[in-house]
Amino acid sequence: MIKKNAVFAVIGLGVLGGSYVQALSEKGFTCIGVDIDQSALDYALEKGWIVKGSTDPSVVEEADIVVSCLYPHAFVEWIKKNQQYMRSGTLLSDVTGVKRNVIRNIQAVLRKDVEFIACHPMAGKEFKGIRYADASKFTEANFIIVPTNSNSKEAIAAAHSLAEILGFTKISELSAEEHDKMIGFLSQLTHVIAVSLMNVTDNSHLVDFTGDSFRDLTRIAEINESMWPELFVENKDNLLREISAFQNELENMKELIDKEDYEGMKQKMILSTERRKKFNRS
Amino acid sequence: MIKKNAVFAVIGLGVLGGSYVQALSEKGFTCIGVDIDQSALDYALEKGWIVKGSTDPSVVEEADIVVSCLYPHAFVEWIKKNQQYMRSGTLLSDVTGVKRNVIRNIQAVLRKDVEFIACHPMAGKEFKGIRYADASKFTEANFIIVPTNSNSKEAIAAAHSLAEILGFTKISELSAEEHDKMIGFLSQLTHVIAVSLMNVTDNSHLVDFTGDSFRDLTRIAEINESMWPELFVENKDNLLREISAFQNELENMKELIDKEDYEGMKQKMILSTERRKKFNRS
Numbered sequence: 001m002i003k004k005n006a007v008f009a010v011i012g013l014g015v016l017g018g019s020y021v022q023a024l025s026e027k028g029f030t031c032i033g034v035d036i037d038q039s040a041l042d043y044a045l046e047k048g049w050i051v052k053g054s055t056d057p058s059v060v061e062e063a064d065i066v067v068s069c070l071y072p073h074a075f076v077e078w079i080k081k082n083q084q085y086m087r088s089g090t091l092l093s094d095v096t097g098v099k100r101n102v103i104r105n106i107q108a109v110l111r112k113d114v115e116f117i118a119c120h121p122m123a124g125k126e127f128k129g130i131r132y133a134d135a136s137k138f139t140e141a142n143f144i145i146v147p148t149n150s151n152s153k154e155a156i157a158a159a160h161s162l163a164e165i166l167g168f169t170k171i172s173e174l175s176a177e178e179h180d181k182m183i184g185f186l187s188q189l190t191h192v193i194a195v196s197l198m199n200v201t202d203n204s205h206l207v208d209f210t211g212d213s214f215r216d217l218t219r220i221a222e223i224n225e226s227m228w229p230e231l232f233v234e235n236k237d238n239l240l241r242e243i244s245a246f247q248n249e250l251e252n253m254k255e256l257i258d259k260e261d262y263e264g265m266k267q268k269m270i271l272s273t274e275r276r277k278k279f280n281r282s
Numbered sequence: 283m284i285k286k287n288a289v290f291a292v293i294g295l296g297v298l299g300g301s302y303v304q305a306l307s308e309k310g311f312t313c314i315g316v317d318i319d320q321s322a323l324d325y326a327l328e329k330g331w332i333v334k335g336s337t338d339p340s341v342v343e344e345a346d347i348v349v350s351c352l353y354p355h356a357f358v359e360w361i362k363k364n365q366q367y368m369r370s371g372t373l374l375s376d377v378t379g380v381k382r383n384v385i386r387n388i389q390a391v392l393r394k395d396v397e398f399i400a401c402h403p404m405a406g407k408e409f410k411g412i413r414y415a416d417a418s419k420f421t422e423a424n425f426i427i428v429p430t431n432s433n434s435k436e437a438i439a440a441a442h443s444l445a446e447i448l449g450f451t452k453i454s455e456l457s458a459e460e461h462d463k464m465i466g467f468l469s470q471l472t473h474v475i476a477v478s479l480m481n482v483t484d485n486s487h488l489v490d491f492t493g494d495s496f497r498d499l500t501r502i503a504e505i506n507e508s509m510w511p512e513l514f515v516e517n518k519d520n521l522l523r524e525i526s527a528f529q530n531e532l533e534n535m536k537e538l539i540d541k542e543d544y545e546g547m548k549q550k551m552i553l554s555t556e557r558r559k560k561f562n563r564s
Binding site for chain 1: 303405406423424426434444452454461464467468469471472473474475476477478479480481482483484485486488489490491492493495496497498499500501502503505506507508510511512514515518521522524525526527528529531533534535536539540542544547548550551552554555557559560561563
């Protein structure tokens with residue numbers, strides 16, 4: 001559980017870090033912000049989301065709970081460089097969208113008197129920066145806790161508590177392997193497809209004819225180019241396997257069309273319709 | 283132009299045919315329905331959308347304008363079999379989603395005293411049947427008129443007039459070649475991708491983790507399996523070319539990920555973001 005007087009330090013006040021301090025402060029928690037960008041700190045201070053903002057990482061010594069809202073590599077580097085400032089007994093969490101490598105790399109360097117509980121709030125956005133922070137998005141999003149064998153019951157319970165405080169209602173636990181496999185398919189493959197479809201050719205002359213089909217398939221082609229390449233590489237094995245499986249299925253469809261196999265196409269469509277129905281929101 | 287006392291015969295009261303008679307009757311036009319399914323006719327009669335419904339195609343002799351809302355092959359067969367019932371001077375239109383073959387096949391058999399003006403109301407739905415008819419969807423959709431050299435100015439003007447009566451506000455003209463190329467990319471390729479993505483593997487166990495990305499990319503995988511195989515084959519050359527181009531681009535992305543080429547991926551994402559912005563609704 002998280003005590004009512006717990007002090008949070010949030011590292012990296014981007015769109016997610018900003019939403020974290022927004023939600024936490026609205027629930028009455030004291031938040032400290034750490035960022036290399038003073039203007040992000042100023043923004044959070046003006047909004048009243050943090051009581052203190054600093055470009056100096058040593059301020060985390062005032063926190064009971066430290067949440068890194070940095071990208072995977074930056075998170076690991078930050079810990080290597082600044083973990084000495086954390087108090088003994090600090091609970092450390094994160095928001096990264098890939099988990100196996102992050103957990104392994106953090107566990108390899110982390111002090112033994114600080115516990116890391118990995119979390120993935122699936123509330124990503126195509127826009128960067130604290131000005132797009134909006135904690136109201138958390139309600140509908142999934143919050144995934146990724147415990148390992150070395151996590152204490154208390155840390156896992158605290159992660160559940162954190163998710164609830166932030167406003168998430170769909171909270172679950174997955175192993176790092178399950179998490180990364182799921183993300184490789186549901187999130188990463190879909191982004192690869194959207195980016196590829198958008199990049200096939202310049203079709204801006206078709207904008208007047210564009211309906212929902214194309215818009216829906218390419219919405220996520222507006223993508224944060226600073227973050228995603230790293231996420232793809234960190235989950236390369238899963239992602240490449242998913243892309244290959246999709247390529248095979250696409251090739252199957254192409255052959256059916258080429259052979260004018262009406263019955264084969266029909267069966268594919270009956271299957272896709274049946275499967276897709278399960279994904280409709282109730 | 284279309285006279286206020288014009289009588290329409292709509293052949294095939296499915297979701298589009300139903301929406302046509304709904305919109306036309308609401309604007310005060312007299313509509314006759316022709317369908318092989320008596321229950322579709324009964325539904326339109328009950329709604330007051332048609333004044334007469336018949337399974338006998340000879341009733342089209344009462345119409346000034348005949349609109350086929352049949353799939354491509356069925357449309358051509360219907361004309362071969364029933365065109366003798368149309369009055370001399372009848373204007374004939376359609377709603378098919380592919381145009382080169384339909385126009386060629388119809389022109390090859392059509393009586394010289396009946397003029398065919400090809401139209402494509404881009405207001406398709408994933409559901410079949412008149413019970414899903416909803417003419418209010420026309421407002422936001424594109425209506426494409428596909429004239430040929432043999433069309434009269436009067437017929438083209440009548441098609442514009444028809445589109446306005448139906449409630450379309452985005453009305454344009456394209457050649458059959460332009461139309462089919464555009465449809466191959468914007469509509470058909472996107473449906474092939476969505477169906478393929480949905481069919482890669484049974485991922486129904488992931489439904490609880492599914493966010494907007496996957497839902498958006500697979501929405502159109504709920505697809506009318508009776509119609510689309512035919513549309514794909516009728517536009518096979520364009521569609522296979524578009525699938526191949528997409529496959530190449532997907533393979534490029536895969537290689538960048540495999541080689542861990544961060545800069546290459548970043549450039550792809552900057553391009554996709556820039557291009558996609560133009561497709562955002564203003």
